[in-house]
Amino acid sequence: MNEMVAQLMQHRSVRSFDPSPVPEADLREIVAAGQMASTSSNVQAYSVIAVTDPALKRELSVLTGNQAYVESCPVFLVWCADLNRLSGAAEAHLEPGADAYADSAESFIVATVDAALAAQNAAIAAESMGYGICYIGGIRNRIEEVSNLLGIPGLAYPVFGMCVGLPDQPSGQRPRLPVEAVLHRNRYDAEKGRGPVAEYDETMTRYLRMRTDGRKSTPWTRIMAEWLTRPNRLHMLEYLKKRGFLKR
Amino acid sequence: MNEMVAQLMQHRSVRSFDPSPVPEADLREIVAAGQMASTSSNVQAYSVIAVTDPALKRELSVLTGNQAYVESCPVFLVWCADLNRLSGAAEAHLEPGADAYADSAESFIVATVDAALAAQNAAIAAESMGYGICYIGGIRNRIEEVSNLLGIPGLAYPVFGMCVGLPDQPSGQRPRLPVEAVLHRNRYDAEKGRGPVAEYDETMTRYLRMRTDGRKSTPWTRIMAEWLTRPNRLHMLEYLKKRGFLKR
Structure with a gap:
């Protein structure tokens, strides 16, 4: 096993952070590494909001389900699927009234996958630099409020958050399926x-x-049964349609 | 820049492969590294089908839009969002007639993101081992036929394919947005x-x-205008609903 694979195999979510800030150069390197992930037809249909403002992080920690580490991590990255920038960029070349397909299920998948691939590359870059990360799906708990708070426009939505910072204590590694x-x-x-x-x-x-x-x-299969029967974030479909996604 | 970040920054899609097979141990190491990516609530809602059968690869190369490298790569990975295994695993713990939310937009996002994070980890592992990779969104061109061909069940869908193999010629690196x-x-x-x-x-x-x-x-913004106005894979929404996704 080479060093890169060894690092990937060492991954664990970090939820307890040293308060020291992530230097600007490191943040840019992390995001630039994210950008080098593959992207469908080079659309690069994602954005990332680096939240460092303490008041915003505090609000986000409440909106994501009172997760203290969203506030205590030095930088909280909000990874967005983003067809808004793309639509704006294309505008000058579009006939007035031209039908655009940003609202299709296909475009939704493209943007969501683009955001995820970039985020995972960024996560690996951050970990290689000594940072710890934790994905925060709770960003979708109160997604409309999060979108308003961060000024996220239509045709964009926050897919997940990501805490980034120096770990301040060791964390355990959860085994995976065979x-x-x-x-x-x-x-x-x-x-x-x-x-x-x-x-x-x-x-x-x-x-x-x-x-x-x-x-x-509790066995994993029972935890999964609980997960499946929990009416989790059932607002998502309506929210996404309001944002201009999944119309056809 | 450390060596891992340097590798991420070196990524390029590879579309021309040496025919030598990927050894079983390498394939397992690549998939195991994929599994170490983060997963929402530990649901691990993805599967990967390693296609090495020449006849199947030939059919897939046609179904993905006559992409020759889908046939010529030694292993073609089909990454699936998969809530089917999860539902099966949970079944023994569910009351008869219990409402399960695998059909929600939220669950669809969870499974799609899980598949993408695992695939990107696997891509990085493969590249660190000297392999080249190329994501194949064309797997969604004729997704119903692909699903039938590979026996992909309901509550699962192929998100993208991925060619893996030793590169047989250098490929260029496309610049990214600033x-x-x-x-x-x-x-x-x-x-x-x-x-x-x-x-x-x-x-x-x-x-x-x-x-x-x-x-x-052609400027990127014009290419994006063409992308947006192309009625691309408009069958996806109906296909996904038929598969049991995005019902609410």
Whole structure:
């Protein structure tokens, strides 16, 4: 295993940060590395808002579900799928009244994937520089308020946040499903996940017991059943349509 | 700039491959590195199908828009957003008739982002091992046929493909938007992109001229206008709903 792969295998989410700021040069290097990820047809349909203002971070920590580390991390990156900049850039070349397809499900996928690929590259760059990161899906909890607070325009939406900063304590690494549960050969095999998933239930049960001094031991499959039946962020479809996405 | 960031900055898409196979151990290492990417609530809602069968690769190269490198790469990875495995795993813990939210826009985003983060980690691992990669959005051109061909079940869909193999010739690196076009400070600033975008039009015009011996020089903003007004993959919304996604 080379050093790069070793670093990827070392990833863990960091939720406790040293307050020292991320220098401007590091931030730019992290974002520039993000930009080098692949992008569909070179549309580069994402933006990132670097939030360092303490009052804004405080508000965001409330809006994301009272996650203290959103406030305590020195920089909170809000990764947006963004077809707004693209539409503005293209405007001068469009016939008046021309139909544009930024509102299609396809364009939504393109922008969302572009944002995710860039963010993951940025995460790896940050980790290689000694920073810790944590993705914050809670940015979608009260997404309309977040969008207003940060002035995010139509045809753009915050996909997730990301805390970045120097870790101030070691954090644990959660085991993943066995490779065989996610890797199929030539064709999708719906049966093949079963054995590895059962094995993973045992792995996660052991891990949870160890991390909680025996207090928790819920199998992964039960946690997933709880996740699936929780009416989580059901406002998203309406919000996205209001933003101009997913119309056709 | 450390070595990892330097590697990220060196990324370029590879479309011409040496036919030698990717050894099984390397494939597993690439996928395992993918699995270490962050995942929302540990749902790990993605799968990857490693296509090495020559006949299947040939069919896929046609279905993705006659892209020869889909056939000529030694392994073609089909990255799927996958809430099917999760639903199956959870089943034993669900009350009969329990409402599950795999069909929400929120769950669709979770699965799509999970797939993208894992794929980007895998791409970086592959590149660090000397392989070249190329994302293939064309997997969505005839997505229903691709899904049938690969036996992809409901509540799963192929987000993109990825050619992997040893590069057999050097490829060029497309410049990206200036950092300032994508990086906002504390709040989204719709105006700030304009200067950097105009600068990028010049950069890309120069780059295109250089790559095509002066034959092409279309500014990026015009290419984006063409992209926006092309009715691209408008079947996606209906396809996704048929697959059980985006119902609410």
